Amino acid sequence: MDNNNEGSPKVNFGVFYADGTSDWHNNMILNVSKDWEYREYVIPPGTAPITRVQLVLMFRGVGKVALDEFSLRPGPKSPDLAFDYLTITQPVFGDRGIAVSGLVNAVAKWKLALSEDGKELAKQETEGRLVQWFCDRPITKPLVLEITAHDKFGTESLKRIFKIAPASSANRKYCVWPVDSMEKVMPETLPSVANVAPLLCSIELARNETEGIQLAIRRQPGTDIGDVKIEVSDLLDSKTMHTIPASAVKWFEVGYLKVAKTEPHPKAPTLARPGWFPEALLPMKSLQVKDDNTMSLWLNVSTMPETKPGLYQGTVTLTPDKAEPTKVTLLVKVWDFSLPKEPSLKTAFDLNYADILAKYGAEKGKEMPQKFAEYVVAHRIPPQVLYGTRPMDLDILKNVVDDINIISLGASLEGKKFTKNEVDRQILLMDDHFAKAKALGLYRKGFYYAFDEFMENSKPDVKLVFGEMKRLHPEILTMCTTTTVSIDAKALKELNIDILCLMLNYYDKTKAKILRKQDPARQVWGYISFQPGYPYIHFKLESPLIESRLFSWQCYQQELDGFLSWGLNQYWQAGCTKQAQKLVDPDSGVYLEWNMATNPPGVIFDNLNGDGKVLLYGKDGPIGSIRFENFRDSMEDYEYLNLAKLKLGEKAAMAFAERITKSFTEFSRDPVLLRQVRRELAAVLEENVKK
Numbered sequence: 001m002d003n004n005n006e007g008s009p010k011v012n013f014g015v016f017y018a019d020g021t022s023d024w025h026n027n028m029i030l031n032v033s034k035d036w037e038y039r040e041y042v043i044p045p046g047t048a049p050i051t052r053v054q055l056v057l058m059f060r061g062v063g064k065v066a067l068d069e070f071s072l073r074p075g076p077k078s079p080d081l082a083f084d085y086l087t088i089t090q091p092v093f094g095d096r097g098i099a100v101s102g103l104v105n106a107v108a109k110w111k112l113a114l115s116e117d118g119k120e121l122a123k124q125e126t127e128g129r130l131v132q133w134f135c136d137r138p139i140t141k142p143l144v145l146e147i148t149a150h151d152k153f154g155t156e157s158l159k160r161i162f163k164i165a166p167a168s169s170a171n172r173k174y175c176v177w178p179v180d181s182m183e184k185v186m187p188e189t190l191p192s193v194a195n196v197a198p199l200l201c202s203i204e205l206a207r208n209e210t211e212g213i214q215l216a217i218r219r220q221p222g223t224d225i226g227d228v229k230i231e232v233s234d235l236l237d238s239k240t241m242h243t244i245p246a247s248a249v250k251w252f253e254v255g256y257l258k259v260a261k262t263e264p265h266p267k268a269p270t271l272a273r274p275g276w277f278p279e280a281l282l283p284m285k286s287l288q289v290k291d292d293n294t295m296s297l298w299l300n301v302s303t304m305p306e307t308k309p310g311l312y313q314g315t316v317t318l319t320p321d322k323a324e325p326t327k328v329t330l331l332v333k334v335w336d337f338s339l340p341k342e343p344s345l346k347t348a349f350d351l352n353y354a355d356i357l358a359k360y361g362a363e364k365g366k367e368m369p370q371k372f373a374e375y376v377v378a379h380r381i382p383p384q385v386l387y388g389t390r391p392m393d394l395d396i397l398k399n400v401v402d403d404i405n406i407i408s409l410g411a412s413l414e415g416k417k418f419t420k421n422e423v424d425r426q427i428l429l430m431d432d433h434f435a436k437a438k439a440l441g442l443y444r445k446g447f448y449y450a451f452d453e454f455m456e457n458s459k460p461d462v463k464l465v466f467g468e469m470k471r472l473h474p475e476i477l478t479m480c481t482t483t484t485v486s487i488d489a490k491a492l493k494e495l496n497i498d499i500l501c502l503m504l505n506y507y508d509k510t511k512a513k514i515l516r517k518q519d520p521a522r523q524v525w526g527y528i529s530f531q532p533g534y535p536y537i538h539f540k541l542e543s544p545l546i547e548s549r550l551f552s553w554q555c556y557q558q559e560l561d562g563f564l565s566w567g568l569n570q571y572w573q574a575g576c577t578k579q580a581q582k583l584v585d586p587d588s589g590v591y592l593e594w595n596m597a598t599n600p601p602g603v604i605f606d607n608l609n610g611d612g613k614v615l616l617y618g619k620d621g622p623i624g625s626i627r628f629e630n631f632r633d634s635m636e637d638y639e640y641l642n643l644a645k646l647k648l649g650e651k652a653a654m655a656f657a658e659r660i661t662k663s664f665t666e667f668s669r670d671p672v673l674l675r676q677v678r679r680e681l682a683a684v685l686e687e688n689v690k691k
Helices: 353-360 367-377 420-428 431-440 456-472 489-494 509-518 547-557 626-648 650-657 671-690
Strands: 010-017 027-029 050-058 083-089 096-116 119-138 143-151 157-164 174-179 199-207 210-219 228-232 249-259 275-282 295-302 310-320 326-338 346-350 446-454 477-482 499-503 523-528 562-565 616-618 621-623
Touching: 083 143, 083 157, 096 157, 119 143, 174 199, 174 326, 199 210, 199 295, 199 626, 199 671, 210 310, 210 626, 228 249, 249 310, 275 621, 275 626, 295 326, 295 626, 326 671, 353 367, 353 616, 367 621, 420 456, 446 456, 456 477, 477 523, 489 509, 499 562, 509 523, 547 562, 547 626, 547 650, 626 650, 626 671, 650 671
Parallel strands: 199 326, 346 562, 446 477, 477 499, 499 523, 523 562
Antiparallel strands: 010 027, 010 050, 083 096, 096 119, 096 143, 143 157, 174 210, 210 295, 228 310, 249 275, 249 295, 310 326, 616 621
């Protein structure tokens, strides 16, 4: 079939059910980089028996793909109805409150009933895979909680009965509990532990690293606790008497963005509905708890290269205006090794300086680009420009040159059809830019990016432009994204391509290893935009937060030379322009008037939220996000793996990586496992340092 997308063609299954409902969220991505492949897709059970399946083949752009045969047949028997998890937390507020969170492996009808001496006191009935119920009742006598889940067809059911003991502690107006930084605290998130002392949260990190944790807070329904003051003490190692100052612990309140339309993620049922999504890290004066939703306090602990290893302890005190304070013990384990200043993993994330200038105006036109650049560098990512016909202002990088491992230099050339003279003329116009790069020490770190996702008919232009750039600036590497060039040394040399950047579903680890052996000067990177989509990782708002931390693990395991994601602040798109004109004022509250949708309602990609957007524009400068924090943590995880490779050998380091990810589509989304692997990596590295 002609007219193939330069990215990934896909088959979309429209499934129609006997009760009149339908579902179009069933996509199978095709990998056209392979000569041939067999693919099958299992349609998950829905709301009723299936009456019809409609196939839609989605293509755009140019190219060809051959489709040989489609068949529809009964799949394997659905697994028996089972709980993925079921958590009962009580008492939530000292002497009252029962929180229930559960998930089953198929759509089910739920009934939850609380009774006393056989008399029903409260109940909830709902439908879906997920159940969340908060019952705000005093617990003064023994109670019985009965939970049942029936499958949609009435053939299977689950039942659990829990005895709720009377509460012995005094009433508290709010509840606080720790949450991993790789998990999203939704407004409806319920406590996973009872509100009892002592509360403890712990962080493990190396020297010259930053790691975060969250404290969720939820008030008793209808109770005004006022704003909450946050105080952090110095952290002390009682054995050595070394300290980490309180200033090394930064806190933020997580702000929420309204999402009007979502694209549900199969592995994240809690994120499958429109509503408020946690995202922005707001630098607040005090924590705001204005309603009965769950709020999140985000804590970052940073160490310096000279920080002494050890086990440090301090306190985080939450003091509401109208309620008693809560002290949380903060334990920080500092490993006896340091992460390098310059990142080991090469990345290319476009930072759109033009949009920053447009939003802040001429008055802050010089101050804000530098603020954004330094903020991005602090997250171990080079703040560079990939697109546009004007080179970036390199002066904004003068304070962070030593923290940058690679930088995009030059600018895309203008013109549909190029001649040698015209190409040389435009490259020569960039001489001052390249001279500045040399003066700052950035020239040898430079690459030239052009021809974004180019097609077959652009190959003559690629060969000419890249050839002239290499002739005039031989030390600058040439880089492009495309799906029309094979992972082959001869093909890359023919087109003067030094760095071939492929969408993850086009990358082939074996071919890339052969290429590097044939021509060590060539590199193969990977990238994602809104494609390729599930089951690959993605950074969308509806994706599990841990996926924002997994990209470096996959880069290491797949032996990529670098990773590209098309943007950090692409707010020029039609869906978010209006809201992004208004700078975020943290004092205005946690529910932000900010939109990350690619397009407005009713237009294609109106359910694409957060693609190419992880930074917000605050009134005083950049505002980060929980996804961007996980980007930095991912870059630091890569340093653990790279240090293991240098000190223990490639085989040992790869064994650690493959406990997290075995391919781009086979990986763990379990934060507990990732932390365990990190801990074991750190222990081995620490032991190696002592030898």
